[in-house]
Amino acid sequence: MDYFHSVTLDKDKCLGCTNCITHCPTEAIRVQQGKAKIINERCIDCGECVRVCQSHAKNVTTDGFEMLCKFKYNIAMPAPTFYSQFSSEISVNKILNGFLKIGFDNVFEVARGAEYVSAATRNILAEGKCKKPVISSACPAVLRLIRERFPNLLENILPLISPMEAAARLAREEAIKATGLKDEEIGIFFITPCPAKVTSIKAPLTVEKSSVSGAISVKDAFAKIYPLIDGIKDEKPLAVSGSEGIFWARSGGECRGTGVEDYIAVDGIHNVIKVLEEVEYGKLNNVEFIEFSACLNGCAGGALCIANSFMATRRIAIQSKKVKEKPLKEIQVETKEFLWQKDVEARQHSKLDDDFEIAMQKMERMDEIYARLPKLDCGSCGSPTCLAFAEDIVRGFNHEDECVFLLKEKLEELKKSLEG
Numbered sequence: 001m002d003y004f005h006s007v008t009l010d011k012d013k014c015l016g017c018t019n020c021i022t023h024c025p026t027e028a029i030r031v032q033q034g035k036a037k038i039i040n041e042r043c044i045d046c047g048e049c050v051r052v053c054q055s056h057a058k059n060v061t062t063d064g065f066e067m068l069c070k071f072k073y074n075i076a077m078p079a080p081t082f083y084s085q086f087s088s089e090i091s092v093n094k095i096l097n098g099f100l101k102i103g104f105d106n107v108f109e110v111a112r113g114a115e116y117v118s119a120a121t122r123n124i125l126a127e128g129k130c131k132k133p134v135i136s137s138a139c140p141a142v143l144r145l146i147r148e149r150f151p152n153l154l155e156n157i158l159p160l161i162s163p164m165e166a167a168a169r170l171a172r173e174e175a176i177k178a179t180g181l182k183d184e185e186i187g188i189f190f191i192t193p194c195p196a197k198v199t200s201i202k203a204p205l206t207v208e209k210s211s212v213s214g215a216i217s218v219k220d221a222f223a224k225i226y227p228l229i230d231g232i233k234d235e236k237p238l239a240v241s242g243s244e245g246i247f248w249a250r251s252g253g254e255c256r257g258t259g260v261e262d263y264i265a266v267d268g269i270h271n272v273i274k275v276l277e278e279v280e281y282g283k284l285n286n287v288e289f290i291e292f293s294a295c296l297n298g299c300a301g302g303a304l305c306i307a308n309s310f311m312a313t314r315r316i317a318i319q320s321k322k323v324k325e326k327p328l329k330e331i332q333v334e335t336k337e338f339l340w341q342k343d344v345e346a347r348q349h350s351k352l353d354d355d356f357e358i359a360m361q362k363m364e365r366m367d368e369i370y371a372r373l374p375k376l377d378c379g380s381c382g383s384p385t386c387l388a389f390a391e392d393i394v395r396g397f398n399h400e401d402e403c404v405f406l407l408k409e410k411l412e413e414l415k416k417s418l419e420g
Contacts, residue, residue, distance in 0.1 A: 003040040006061050006198035007050060011035050013057035018379035020049040020058065025269045026148055030392065031382035041347075044144035045199040046269050046294045047303030060195040060304060063214035065224070068103055071187030071213065073179050075171050076104040077164070078191040078221070080111040080241075080249035081299045083319050084312035085222050090229060092246070092319055093239040097232050098225035106175065107238050110190070111245030113167025118244060118257030119331040120160050120338040125260055125289065131156050133279060133287040136254055138162050141196035141294035142272055143205060143344060150276050151346030159340045161206055163248060164190055164197060166338055168211035187213040191221045193302025194295060206340040217304040243320035250313040251298035254291045263289040268296040352394065366394045374405045 016034035021027075028042035029049060036057065038049075050058040068074045076099035083092050096107045117138070124130060135156045137143055146153055168188050175186050190212045192198055198215040247253035251267035264287055266275045272292045278284050295301035300316060301309030352366075353359040373386040381402040383389035392398035400406050 003043075004199060004203040005038070005040060005043050005045055006195040006202070007038070007043060007045050007047065008059050008061055009036055009038055010057045010059055013055050015055045015057070017054070018382075019052045019054065021382070021384045022379050023048045023052045024384065025145065025273055027384045027388050029384070030397065031379075032398070042148065044141050044148060045196045046141040046145070047195045048269055050195065050303045060198065060217065062192065062198055062217040062220065062304070063189065065103065065216065065220070067189070067214050068187060072185040073106075073175060073181055074104050074187040074189065075106045075108050075175060076191060076221075077108050077110055077167055077171060077188055077212070079164070079193055079197075079218070079299060080109070080114070080246045080316065081193040081302060081305060081312070082191050082218055082221065083246065084249060084300050084315040085218060085305060085307045086226070086229070086315075088315040088318040091239070092323060093235055093237065094229060094232050095225070096238040097235045098228055099221075100236070100238075101228045101232065102221075102224045104189075106171075108167055108171035108174070108188075109239070109241045109245065110163050110167045111241035111248065113165070113170065114163035114245040114248040114254075114257070115241060115331050116166050116170070116333050117160055117163045117338060118248075118254070119333045120335045121158060121254075121257065122259045123333070123335045124158065124160070125258060130158070133284050133290045134158050135279070136289070136291045137206070137340075138248075138254055139196070139292055139294050140200035140205070141194070141269065142292040144196070144199075145269070145272070145294070146276065147205075147344050147347050149273070150280055153276065153279060154344055154346060156279070157344065159206075159343075160338050161340060162197075162200070163245075164200075165204075165207060165211060172211055189213060190215045191218055192216070193218045193299050193305050195303060196294065205344050206342060208341050218302065219304055219306055222306055239323065242324050246316060246320045246323060249298060249316045250300045251293050252291065253298065253316075255289060258289050260288050262287055263291065265291040265293070265298075267293040267298050267301070269294045352391075362394045366390045369393055369400070372406065373403060376405075380404055 014035045016031050021029045026042045028039045030037045099107045137158045192215045201210045201212045201215050204210045244257045252265040255263040255265050266272050297309040297313050300312035352362040370390040375386050377385040381389050383392050
């Protein structure tokens, strides 16, 4: 099976440390022969390895500004997180005008798409037909995590497209009407704070084909616009989204637009896993809505951002107060226009063997190996846990001698035999 991942590995830079394997939430990384290896079928592109890699061996594949040449009309679609990279004294409108200075023909705020998704969310929650707790579908890394590790919770997920996809559809429709150009002549570029959103464009889970043409990192866009900010004098009125949409950039922003009071917002991928485990055990059935963000502090903490996530969340709060606050009922939508085009299906990891009897034999051997391991999950063997190490041995990806504790036992036994 072919996989697209925005997170890639530069083996030349990899020092073979174990930071990435101990932080990966899906145990998708191994260190073998002194170099890290990403297991494609397990990676969810959350970006945790990008954050913790001190040698900068983990990279995120995004699009460059040269892609604008492929289209006659280009629209920049900044996530509201982008505003938080600048001083809160700089207005959202000035930041948006910066995109016109670097070659874009127009701008469409993803915060507008968030407002539409919030409205559709309120409609669905008001119907009361969803299984509780209803789980947000906005974070693509969490969506992939659930299908990997918590497939029983897929029916709890809110079946709505992301604000990015909603904004792209609306931007494309408006551009076609305004310019008379064909669909394929219009380029829509999302300014992304995280690698998971890049993956959701190139390999979407809930739509047949993304309406987004490409993804440019927040870092790259900031580097282009920041030097020009002070020189922007004649501003076009581009900022139209309200505080509700902008607040989506930080943890709790989506909850704020649901119109319900019984909700929780969870940020940070490892916190997300803990809460998902509680949901799976039936401990949170009295909660109506849960917003999950893989990044600490929400999208403001994305791996492709520049600003400190805590400072960024503060700036979002300040910026949201400066724009128009729209009443929740002001935006009315047809919910069906924002529903998934296809359901997210559970994905199982590769089997130990296609032959059931052989698979059971390997499982028994795996249990035997695990019983002899120290259960310290130190990662020195190159596998994230002792259980993963046992599985890797059975699969032929690792060897018992890589465990320093087992090796020590063997050496002691050898010493005794020689002395005897």
